[in-house]
Amino acid sequence: MEKNKSISKVVIRRLPKYYRHLEELVKKDVDVISSRELGEKTGFTASKIRQDLNHFGDFGQQGYGYNIQELYKQIKSILGLDKEYKAVIIGAGNLGQAIANYTRFDKLGFEIKCIFDVNPKLIDMKIRDIPIRDIDEINSFLEMEKIHIGIICVPKRNAQDVTKKLIKGNVKAIWNFAPIDILAPSNIIIENVHLNESLARLIYFLNESDD
């Protein structure tokens, strides 16, 4: 069943999109979809989709298409979305609060255990039952509770320092919203959300389209 011999990153990048569309099809009680139809939804070519899905099991049937239920479950499992993850947010500013309030992530098996900040005014407040604590307590907190993911929502000048604290506390993955390339050992997973770069790209294409 598993053919997981190091699937390339470009394939992995596409998986969450497959997952999202399959989820909607499951909700709509659709049973089967062909690579061509899935291509229309995702914008990928049918050929690319067949190549991608073949990296994993074989849930396709010739002359028929793909079983949506099975494919959905399988991709969910490949992405690891059938497990539970604990996270903390560092930085209770607007962005940190927005993420804490975003309940949709729950569906990815994702629970935010605590938010840390330096601002005394915020400390001991709660966001959706999630407590905000003093950043000085993060060390002892991480010793007490196994946390998988640290979400960095602090200004960029503090991002590297926060990273160190997280790594010391045995956090294995960092979701970084600070506009900086944080440094970490190679066994630490880093996923950057660089909104400024995204916006800069948008502006580039906006100008290009004017020509």
Added chain:
Amino acid sequence: MEKNKSISKVVIRRLPKYYRHLEELVKKDVDVISSRELGEKTGFTASKIRQDLNHFGDFGQQGYGYNIQELYKQIKSILGLDKEYKAVIIGAGNLGQAIANYTRFDKLGFEIKCIFDVNPKLIDMKIRDIPIRDIDEINSFLEMEKIHIGIICVPKRNAQDVTKKLIKGNVKAIWNFAPIDILAPSNIIIENVHLNESLARLIYFLNESDD
């Protein structure tokens, strides 16, 4: 000077990162940098960097390196960051407010003119001098004022509808934070920030690293 014969998308994706590092070097008053050194900062190979930069002018000097000031200015201009852009946010929830409050975007020549929402409690409030108005007023607002960029921060079920309103109001680019692939004519620029996909990738690599 311009060799802008359709630069490939992978190169464009890298430009904002060059820009960010060059900006810091400018601040530090560094004059020159070699492709090798810039490679250490960005994580790209020196060879790739030389190829990339050659798509544009020639600000390199053999035996010497790249003039940082010039290169910075040029990339700024290529990205279109030396112009002014007007934007509106649709959706004054946590995410919309976080973006409205994020002053760092100002440096990209980016001004948020108005926020629209359906919630009567929010309407007529202000975020950093930016007024929140009723979504029903968006049509007349967009007729009055030329807006370049619409920022979608509404729930996914409303995203497509909002898109239509923006396009009707002559908005040319959409920065989409809703977890859905919105549909628009091909002349409309769409830049997606799919946080759920980003998180799903993070979780995948987190699991993979456990093996």
Added chain:
DNA sequence: TAGATTGTTAATCGATTAACAATC
């Protein structure tokens, strides 16, 4: 001049697309 580093071409690598036999 000698040393360094770019600009640029050629070689390699990887990803996408096309094609079609296998098979449901």
Added chain:
DNA sequence: TAGATTGTTAATCGATTAACAATC
């Protein structure tokens, strides 16, 4: 069976890396 669609190989395309002559 006939029609449809996958699975998979081969062909194409594009991006990256290597190499080195040009030149500051």
